Structure formats: C-alpha cells, structure tokens
Amino acid sequence: MKKALLLGTTGVAVALAMLAFGFVAGNPQIAKAGTGQPVETAAANTKIDRTEVEGIIRDYLLKNPEVLLEVQDALEAKQKEEQRIAHLGVIKDAKDQIFNSAFDGVVGNPNGKVTIVEFYDYNCGFCKRAIDDMQALTKTDPDLRFVLKEFPILGPDSQKASVVSMAFHLMHPEKYGEFHNALLGGQGRATEAAAMKVALSLGADEAALREKMKDPTINEALAKTYDLANKLAITGTPSYVVGNEVVFGALGQEVLAEKIEAAKAAL
8 A cells, every 4th residue: 555655646746747847848828919929928938946846746745645545546446447347358258268168167056147256276265264155155046156267376286186176077077066165175285185085085086087187188277267367367366257347355255245146137
C-alpha cells in the first residue's frame, strides 16, 4: 500500500510539474479584443523557476493529501476494469480449455447449469481450508458443476502429486472426487508417495497407474494450465473462474455463492 501511495504521489507531482512547465514552454497567447492579434500573457513572459514550481506542488499536496487517495482509487478502479475486460477475452478464447478439459476432475452435477473452476495446489493451506466451501456449495446447489484444475505451483512435491492425481483421474474418473478429498484433506505434505497411497486405497493398480503417469499429455496439460493462469493473471491458489469472472483467493463459501448466483443471472 505504501509503495502504491508513493507511486501515486510521484504521478501527481510529475503531472502537475508537466502541466506547469508545459504551459509556460508553450507560450500561450490570447487575442487582443477587437484586433484578432495575439498578445503575450504575463505568464508567458515570466520565467518559472523549477524550485518554485516544485514548492508549489509540495505545498498543494501537503494541504490536500486526499488528492493522493483519490488518484490511487481512480488508478485501482481503472486497472481492475482493464483486467476484467482482458479476462473476458481470455475466457472467451479459451472457453473449452477452462471449463471442459479432459484432464480436469468434476464434482457436483456434471451437467450443471453453472460451472465454477478452481485452480488449486495439493500443498496449498488455503486450498485445504477451501475444500469445505466446495463440498458445501455442491451439496446445496444441485445445478452446480465444480471443475478441479490442477495448478501445482508450490514445488516439486506438488508437481509429482498432481501427475499421480491426473493419471488416476484418467483411469478412474468416477473415483476422482474421493481421491481429491482424501489427498487435499489429508494431514501432512502431498507428495508422489502420499498421492499413490490414496490412489491404491481406492483400488488403483500401481503398475498400471505408474505407466499412465508417463503419458506425455499429462505434462502438456499442465503446461497449458500454467499458460492459461498467466493469461488470467492467476499467481496463487485457490483461484476461481465463475462465469466470466476470475476470483482470486479463498474468499469463503458466501462470496463464491454470490458469484455463482451472478453467473446464473447472466445465463
């Protein structure tokens, strides 16, 4: 916040300085009444001292500090709107990859009217807490389709656990929800060994699963997800796509429910 305010302060100062010096440098002229001939103004003939201008700007900002907050609020609002518009374009262009990837698990109603997509990492503490939100939302809303998109960003353990997870999903999609809840909701760090243990407990054949883990399309799918996240400005987990909106962070069941209702209303 301090950095943002500093940038805002610098921007205001620079803008005012540019206006002041630009006004003088441009030698603005006004027409003499009745003649149509330009007459140089007093300002145009006056040499403006840089130190004097900087002093004026400083005094103005000190007397009107609320201007900095107004500028900061306007900048944030502009950036959010620009980001929202950018997201709309990405979601439109990558709709199938976001909502219908064959590598993503689906819980809730697979034919639901509204889809929410969660980008998650099995070692993300916030994702572990957010699993309750997913379970509550799918339980209370029969029209909700909840897509789980692997986004391992917390190191090699997360990446290896995701490879096991994606291989298991390709082999046993009907059991993926159980696998996801067990691994994400379990104690300790999610690793390849931990993911394999969950998979075997759900009936997977270890040799077949390890062979499926070698499928090159798994790493290709992860690479596409990283690229997609970059385009959507997603840098952390959990993050969600609900309708045409990107939602960052574990904001809780109530906020997600509001976003889902908004997406329904837009159908």
